[in-house]
Amino acid sequence: MQITRATDYAVRVMIHLAGLPTGTSLRQSELSKATDVSGHFLSKVLQQxxxxxxxxxxxxxxxxxxxxxxxxxxxxxxxxxxMEGPIRLNQCLEEGPSCDRKSWCPAHQVWAEAQLAVAQVLGGAAIAKLAAQAGTVSPAQYRRHDEPIWISGIPRKGRGKRIHRSHSP
Amino acid sequence: MQITRATDYAVRVMIHLAGLPTGTSLRQSELSKATDVSGHFLSKVLQQxxxxxxxxxxxxxxxxxxxxxxxxxxxxxxxxxxMEGPIRLNQCLEEGPSCDRKSWCPAHQVWAEAQLAVAQVLGGAAIAKLAAQAGTVSPAQYRRHDEPIWISGIPRKGRGKRIHRSHSP
DNA sequence: GTTCAACTAGACCAAAAAGGTCCAATTTGG
DNA sequence: CCAAATTGGACCTTTTTGGTCTAGTTGAAC
Structure with missing residues (x-):
């Protein structure tokens, strides 16, 4: 009963991105450094x-x-x-008729309650709030005011227009 | 983030045993039938x-x-x-210095909260209470009045001397 | 239109966990 | 003291996890 490493890393990525100005784009290598995750593995997380x-x-x-x-x-x-699909604390909490004891098994109800409890805690934690906390506790980790964060993707011309992305499929 | 099959089976065993008169002894084959678990596999669960x-x-x-x-x-x-050892919703919730982000990572607190929530729900569910519920919902599953269940495990001398543990290092 | 930085897709691998089977060790009843 | 009844634990197979690596695709800039 533990989240996977990949999930933990995904959370790091999301919080880190949320701590930056809206629309900021970061390369994998930058995210890798910020999250302390090997670039190769991180790419799988990012893909997901x-x-x-x-x-x-x-x-x-x-x-x-x-x-x-x-x-x-x-x-x-x-x-x-x-990252992991819907949370299911026990197999018997699947949607369909996953367990024929379901109707009368007294434990079933408890599993459902516990699952609801964890879902409520996690559901109540907005990424933005966490990012703000991170900014408070250790600003240096998330914001560098001595130099613009987007500088590192820009070729020598140095025109930072990458923040806006008009991706229309 | 799911309990293992073995844990689920262990819960079935405990609830079933708790629904019987105190001190009742059941063979593996009986427990296997009562819990819908293959005897071979159940033996591992029982061992644990x-x-x-x-x-x-x-x-x-x-x-x-x-x-x-x-x-x-x-x-x-x-x-x-x-069955599974202490609940750890994330690796960073270990006792020692498992994660050097721990001190400032804003997610850490949320993982801890979620873990506490599930622990409280599960900790509040006494086996006896569940057994009683099961007895209410489906008595036939747990009680057989046509034949005394305890017949198969009561030694003549009847004292709890049977906990012989020859554990010589 | 060529180049090259960057992501994408997937194969591949080792280690661990999960799930399950089987036989050996032990105890008791007779 | 032997044989049957039971548990204990070794063993095996499959899946998941965590991770690395390479080849390929995309697209912006020159």
């Missing part, structure tokens, strides 16, 4: 987040990853479920 | 419960398994932890 529509990716020169959702509305629960 | 001191076992003819604790004081949480 993209598939779940929590972040967007931009290929090519000057590309990177951007938050695709409002950090104030997306919660830890959303990130966890994006 | 014995090692965790939640039940006692008696070998040889007329042997079987008995509750070793008060069903009113032992909870679902105890059973879960007996």
């Amino acid at each position: 987040l993209v598939r779940s529509r929590l972040i967007r990716s931009q290929r090519g020169t000057g590309g990177g990853y951007t938050l695709a959702v409002s950090a104030t509305t997306v919660s830890l629960l959303d990130v966890v479920e994006a | 419960l014995v090692r965790s001191r939640l039940i006692r076992s008696q070998r040889g003819t007329g042997g079987g398994y008995t509750l070793a604790v008060s069903a009113t004081t032992v909870s679902l949480l105890d059973v879960v932890e007996a």
Whole structure:
């Protein structure tokens, strides 16, 4: 009964992105450094987040990853479920007729309660709130005011227009 | 984030035993039928419960398994932890310095809260209470009045000397 | 239109956990 | 003291996890 490493890393990514100015795009290498996760492994995590529509990716020169959702509305629960699917504390909590003891088993109700409890705690933790806390406790980790964060993806011309992304499929 | 099958089976065993008269001993084959678990696999579950001191076992003819604790004081949480060890919703919730982000990571607090929530729900569910519920809902599943259940495990001398543990290091 | 930085997709791998089977060790009843 | 009844524990297979690596695709800029 433990979240996977990948899920933990996904949360780090989301919080980190939420702590930056809206629309900021970061490369994998930058996220790797910020989250203390090996770039190779992180790419798998990022791919999953993209598939779940929590972040967007931009290929090519000057590309990177951007938050695709409002950090104030997306919660830890959303990130966890994006990575692992719906939370199921026990197999018998599946939708269908997964367990024929379900109807009378007294434990079933308790599993359901416990699952609800954890879902409520995680669902109540908005990413934006966490990002704000992180900013308070250790600003240096999230904000660098001595130099603009987006500088590192810009070729020598140095025109920072990458923040806006008009991705229309 | 799901309990294992073995844990689920262990809970079934504990509830079933708690629904019987105190001190009743059941053989593996009987427990297997009552819990809908293959006898071979159940033996592993029972072994773990014995090692965790939640039940006692008696070998040889007329042997079987008995509750070793008060069903009113032992909870679902105890059973879960007996099978899986302490609940850890995330790796960073270990005791020691497991994660150097711990001090400032804003997610850490939420994981801890969620873990506490589930522990409280499970800890509040006493096995005896669940057994009583089960007895109410489906008595036939747990009680057979046509034949005394305890017949198979009561030694003549009848004293609790059967906890022979030859554990010489 | 070529180049090259960046993401994408997937194969691949080792280790651990989960789930399950089987036989050996032990105890008791007779 | 032997044989039957039971548990105890070794063993095996499959799936998941965590991680690495390489080849390929995309797209912005020159």
